Amino acid sequence: MAKPTRRQDLIKAIKKGKLSQSFLRSLTEDEKIFVELYREFPTAGLDRMVDAPAALVKRACEIPVSVPVHQRLRSLVANLVSDSWATPQVAGVRGTTEIDHRSLRFGAEAAIVMLRAEKQRGEWHFLVELSETDLPQSQWCLKVGSRTVERTETGLFEWSSKRPPKSVDLVCDDGSTIQLPEISWKRTTK
Amino acid sequence: MEPIDHGVVASISNMSRTDEQIWKDACKGDHAAWKELVDRYQSLVYTVALRNGLSMADASDCFQHTWLALWQSRKRLKEPERLSAWLVTTARRESIRMSRQSRRMVSDECLSAEPDRSATPDIEFEQLEQQSKLQTGLDQMGERCRKLLNLMFFAPEEHSYEQIAAKSGIAFNSLGPIRRRCLEQLKEILGKLGFSHVRGKV
Numbered sequence: 001m002a003k004p005t006r007r008q009d010l011i012k013a014i015k016k017g018k019l020s021q022s023f024l025r026s027l028t029e030d031e032k033i034f035v036e037l038y039r040e041f042p043t044a045g046l047d048r049m050v051d052a053p054a055a056l057v058k059r060a061c062e063i064p065v066s067v068p069v070h071q072r073l074r075s076l077v078a079n080l081v082s083d084s085w086a087t088p089q090v091a092g093v094r095g096t097t098e099i100d101h102r103s104l105r106f107g108a109e110a111a112i113v114m115l116r117a118e119k120q121r122g123e124w125h126f127l128v129e130l131s132e133t134d135l136p137q138s139q140w141c142l143k144v145g146s147r148t149v150e151r152t153e154t155g156l157f158e159w160s161s162k163r164p165p166k167s168v169d170l171v172c173d174d175g176s177t178i179q180l181p182e183i184s185w186k187r188t189t190k
Numbered sequence: 191m192e193p194i195d196h197g198v199v200a201s202i203s204n205m206s207r208t209d210e211q212i213w214k215d216a217c218k219g220d221h222a223a224w225k226e227l228v229d230r231y232q233s234l235v236y237t238v239a240l241r242n243g244l245s246m247a248d249a250s251d252c253f254q255h256t257w258l259a260l261w262q263s264r265k266r267l268k269e270p271e272r273l274s275a276w277l278v279t280t281a282r283r284e285s286i287r288m289s290r291q292s293r294r295m296v297s298d299e300c301l302s303a304e305p306d307r308s309a310t311p312d313i314e315f316e317q318l319e320q321q322s323k324l325q326t327g328l329d330q331m332g333e334r335c336r337k338l339l340n341l342m343f344f345a346p347e348e349h350s351y352e353q354i355a356a357k358s359g360i361a362f363n364s365l366g367p368i369r370r371r372c373l374e375q376l377k378e379i380l381g382k383l384g385f386s387h388v389r390g391k392v
Contacts, residue, residue, distance in 0.1 A: 007348050030370035032342055033377060041380075043321040045345050052236035056250050060232065060257040061225045064216075076303050082254035084247040103251045114255070120240060127291060131259075156291075 006031065007044060014038055063107075076178045078113055085187055108178050115180075117164060124164050128157040130178075143169040160184035213270040228257060231274060234322035235281045238315060242285035252288055256281045271384060274319050282315060296392035323385040326332055330379050334358065335372035342369055 009056065013023060014035060026037065038044055042082045052060075068100035084103040105112065112131040117124055128142055128149075140156040142149040144165045164185040170178040207226075235256050239249035259280050260267075267276065278281035324344070328336050339352045355362040 007343060028370075029368070030366070030373050033370070037324075037343075037373070037377065037380075041324040043317055043324055045346055045348070046317060046321060047346055049233040049237040049318065049321060049325065050240055052232045052253055053250070056236070056253055057228060057232045058229045060254060061221075063257055063261045064219070064221060064224050081258050083249055084251060101247070103247065105251060105254055105258070107262065109275045110262050111254065112258060112262070114251075117380040129287075129291070 010035055011038065011044060014042075040062075075176070076108040076111065078108035078111070078178055078180050080181055081105045081107045081112075098115065104183065106180050113178060113180060115168065115183075123160050123162060125177055126158065126165075127161045128168070128170075129155070130157075130170055139173040140170055144173055206379050208271065208382075208384040209273040210259060210384070213273055214265070217264045227273070230326055231277050231322060233308040233325070234274060234318060235277050237318055238278055238281040239285050241314065241318070242289065244288060246287050248261070248280060248288050248292065252281055252284045255284045259284075264361075274322055278315050278319050278355065313353075323380070323383070327376055327380040327383060330383075331372065331375060335368075338365075338369055339372050339376060343373075 010027075010031060013019060019035070023160065024032070024035075044106075063081070082103070082105045084101065096160075102115075102117045104115040104117075106115070107113075114127075114129045114131075116127045124131075131138060140151060142151075142159075144159065147159070149159045153156055164183070166182055166185075168180045168183070170180075201220055209227070209230075212223045212226050212230075216227055232253075236249060236253050239252040239256075240246075244252055256277060260277065269271075269276075328339060328344070331339070338358045338360060339353070341349055341357055349357070351362065351365060354360075354364055
C-alpha cells in the first residue's frame with residue numbers, strides 16, 4: 001500500500017495544542033508552512049463548498065443594474081429579484097419541483113419585500129415580509145386588490161384566498177407606497 | 191526536474207486585490223468589481239444557506255437576498271475588510287428566518303417531524319469563511335500549484351505521494367521542491383489579500 005502524506009498526523013498534532021520543539025524540528029520546510037497555514041485556516045479535509053448555479057450567480061452580478069436607485073422615496077416601484085418558479089431545477093433530483101410553493105423577492109431602494117405562497121387544499125396562503133432599512137419607521141399595510149392586510153405582531157402580512165393576487169402594494173401611513181410589479185401565476189412546465 | 195512557475199509571484203501583486211479595494215470600486219459603480227465580489231464569495235453564501243438546511247429553491251432565494259442586501263447596504267457598510275463575515279451573518283440570518291417562515295406554512299403534524307434546522311454551530315460557519323478565504327487564495331494560483339496543493343493538503347480525502355504525483359502530472363521526485371514553492375506562493379497571496387497574518391517562519 002502506498003504511504004499516505006503526513007497531513008493527518010500534522011493536523012492531529014496541531015489540534016492537540018502546543019507543538020513541541022522536537023516535533024517542529026522534525027518537520028520539513030513545506031510541512032512547517034502547512035502547520036502555519038492550518039493554524040489560521042483549519043479547513044483541510046473539509047468538504048468543498050458548493051458553487052451556486054450559474055444562473056443565480058449571473059442574476060446576482062446583475063443586481064446593480066436591475067435595482068435602480070430611485071430619488072423619490074414616496075412612490076417606489078419594486079423590481080423582481082428572484083422567483084423560485086424561475087429557478088432552474090436539477091434534472092433527476094426528486095422533490096425539487098414545488099408546484100404549490102412559490103417564493104418571490106422584490107427590491108426597491110433600501111426595501112426588500114418577500115412574498116411566500118403555498119397552496120393547501122385548494123386555497124392559497126400568503127406571507128409577506130417587508131425589510132425596510134432606510135424607509136420611515138412608520139405603519140405599513142398591504143393592499144391586495146381592494147383588500148387591506150394589516151401587519152401581525154410578528155411583523156408579517158398574512159392572508160389566504162382562493163386565487164393568488166395579481167397586484168400587491170405596500171402603503172405607509174405617511175403616504176409612501178411600494179408597488180410590486182404584476183405577478184403572473186401561470187407556471188410553464190418544462 | 192519540473193519547471194517552476196516563476197512568473198506567478200511577479201503577477202501576484204496585480205491579481206490579489208483585497209475585499210476592501212474591490213468593494214470601494216463596486217460602490218463607485220464599477221460593475222466588474224461587483225462581479226468580482228460575487229464570484230469570490232458566491233460559493234460561501236450558497237453553502238451557508240445549504241448548511242442551514244434550506245432546500246435548493248430556498249437556498250437560491252437566500253442567495254439572492256444576501257447579495258441584494260449587500261448592494262443595498264453599500265452606503266452603510268462600515269467594515270468592508272470584514273465583508274465575508276458580513277455575508278455569512280446575513281445569509282445565516284436569512285436562512286434561519288426562511289426556515290422559521292417555512293415552518294409556519296406547514297401543518298402541525300408535519301412540524302413535529304421537522305428536524306431543528308437552525309442548530310448549525312458557529313464554528314462551522316467560521317470554518318466556512320476561512321475555507322472561502324483559502325479558496326480565494328488558491329484560485330489566484332497557477333493551475334499546477336492549485337491542483338497540487340488541493341490534492342496534497344486540502345482535499346477531503348488524503349492521498350499518497352504516488353497518487354498525488356500521478357494526478358498532478360508532476361514527477362515524484364519533484365513533488366517536494368514544487369509543493370514548498372507553491373505553499374510559499376499561497377502564503378504570499380493570502381497575505382496580499384489581507385487574509386493571513388503569518389508571514390514569517392514557524
